[in-house]
Amino acid sequence: MTSLQIGPHTVQPPVVLAPMAGITNAPFRTLCREFAEGDGWGSGGRPPGDRSSGGKGLFVSEMITTRALVERNEKTMQLIHFDASERPRSIQLYGVDPATVGKAVRMIVEEDLADHIDLNFGCPVPKVTRKGGGSALPYKRPLLRAILREAVSGAGDLPVTIKMRKGIDDDHLTYLDAGRIAVEEGVTAVALHGRTTSQHYGGTADWDAIARLKEHVPEIPVLGNGDIWSAGDAVRMMRETGCDGVVVGRGCLGRPWLFGDLVAAFEGTGAPKAPALREVAAVMVRHATLLGEWLGDEARGVIDFRKHVAWYLKGFAVGSEMRKRLAISSSLAELEEGLHELDLDQPWPAGADGPRGRTSGNNRVVLPDGWLRDPYDCAGVGEDAELDTSGG
Numbered sequence: 001m002t003s004l005q006i007g008p009h010t011v012q013p014p015v016v017l018a019p020m021a022g023i024t025n026a027p028f029r030t031l032c033r034e035f036a037e038g039d040g041w042g043s044g045g046r047p048p049g050d051r052s053s054g055g056k057g058l059f060v061s062e063m064i065t066t067r068a069l070v071e072r073n074e075k076t077m078q079l080i081h082f083d084a085s086e087r088p089r090s091i092q093l094y095g096v097d098p099a100t101v102g103k104a105v106r107m108i109v110e111e112d113l114a115d116h117i118d119l120n121f122g123c124p125v126p127k128v129t130r131k132g133g134g135s136a137l138p139y140k141r142p143l144l145r146a147i148l149r150e151a152v153s154g155a156g157d158l159p160v161t162i163k164m165r166k167g168i169d170d171d172h173l174t175y176l177d178a179g180r181i182a183v184e185e186g187v188t189a190v191a192l193h194g195r196t197t198s199q200h201y202g203g204t205a206d207w208d209a210i211a212r213l214k215e216h217v218p219e220i221p222v223l224g225n226g227d228i229w230s231a232g233d234a235v236r237m238m239r240e241t242g243c244d245g246v247v248v249g250r251g252c253l254g255r256p257w258l259f260g261d262l263v264a265a266f267e268g269t270g271a272p273k274a275p276a277l278r279e280v281a282a283v284m285v286r287h288a289t290l291l292g293e294w295l296g297d298e299a300r301g302v303i304d305f306r307k308h309v310a311w312y313l314k315g316f317a318v319g320s321e322m323r324k325r326l327a328i329s330s331s332l333a334e335l336e337e338g339l340h341e342l343d344l345d346q347p348w349p350a351g352a353d354g355p356r357g358r359t360s361g362n363n364r365v366v367l368p369d370g371w372l373r374d375p376y377d378c379a380g381v382g383e384d385a386e387l388d389t390s391g392g
């Protein structure tokens, strides 16, 4: 069976949960891991046994900003929490200053906080790109190189990977240069989201670009990302692009069992049966419960869960009043009570298999003045490009 090698870690099957800020925290990763292992629909207990030697797939944390990490920001220290059964522990960092990135990476190594570090160069949010951060950064080749050099040298034996977009727009593509720089600086693998910054989440991901990157950097694994909505899409991306693994993001929103489907597709076992609303409701309650345990407060868990409600219910016949009611639940009892009022025998709706989550595009790219004038002039990247980020 195909596997993916990320330094010392064998990822089999070669499927990676995309880092998603505010989503891929330890509870969500636990759910996805349970489905990957085939125990997701079980009794609702914790994953059985000790998984310290690693399980199926790879599950990356939400993005952690390097400055907040080195400053030991309280919320950040919570975000880097991994379940005891989670191996390898994959952490995604975001930073714009080589020295701070180096410091954060050394802290991770010295304090044994993770087993794999991914660096985020894909964020399209205007308040980040305005300062030259996120997906604007790879345009400045020397800065990208300096960050990667610091990260790889600080990481010692830990593998460092990067995740990026194609470029700023079609006239300012950066991914091939960035891939080459990554190889030269000792990065272990590169993941490409086949969109530019200006596309945001609109249009369709360009899988041909993934194939081109694979040809351009044959020395290291290339992971493809963008618009995988089903296990069949993942297999097709591997076949059509020649990539070494896939990264799946929005397809898992309100659908952590996609990981079970992905594993089955790669292992060649039959596709698991799509869940009826009764099973979906049980996962919703479990998700909210895990969030409460993680946050140390049931109500906070249920409140954090609110953003997931519409994704879980996508396509099911649930009236708008009830959707609203469920999305303002403040306790597990309230959430469960609402769910029990639904027609739980509804089968999985065919329409729920397509795109979900953000799908809008055509955002104007905001960059620092004169940013595109010279890819080699790195003046003007403000450290505050790190603050207030919300993912890639």
Ligand SMILES: Cc1cc2nc3c(=O)[nH]c(=O)nc-3n(C[C@H](O)[C@H](O)[C@H](O)COP(=O)(O)O)c2cc1C
Binding pocket: 018, 019, 020, 021, 022, 023, 062, 063, 092, 120, 121, 122, 123, 163, 193, 225, 226, 227, 228, 247, 248, 249, 250, 251, 357, 358, 390, 391, 392
């Ligand atoms: C809510 C949300 C948060 C995200 N946060 C991050 C992040 O923290 N780091 C990152 O590299 N990408 C982030 N992304 C981008 C995804 O990792 C992924 O590249 C993108 O959604 C395209 O993949 P998909 O089509 O499978 O969703 C985020 C995307 C979404 C929708």
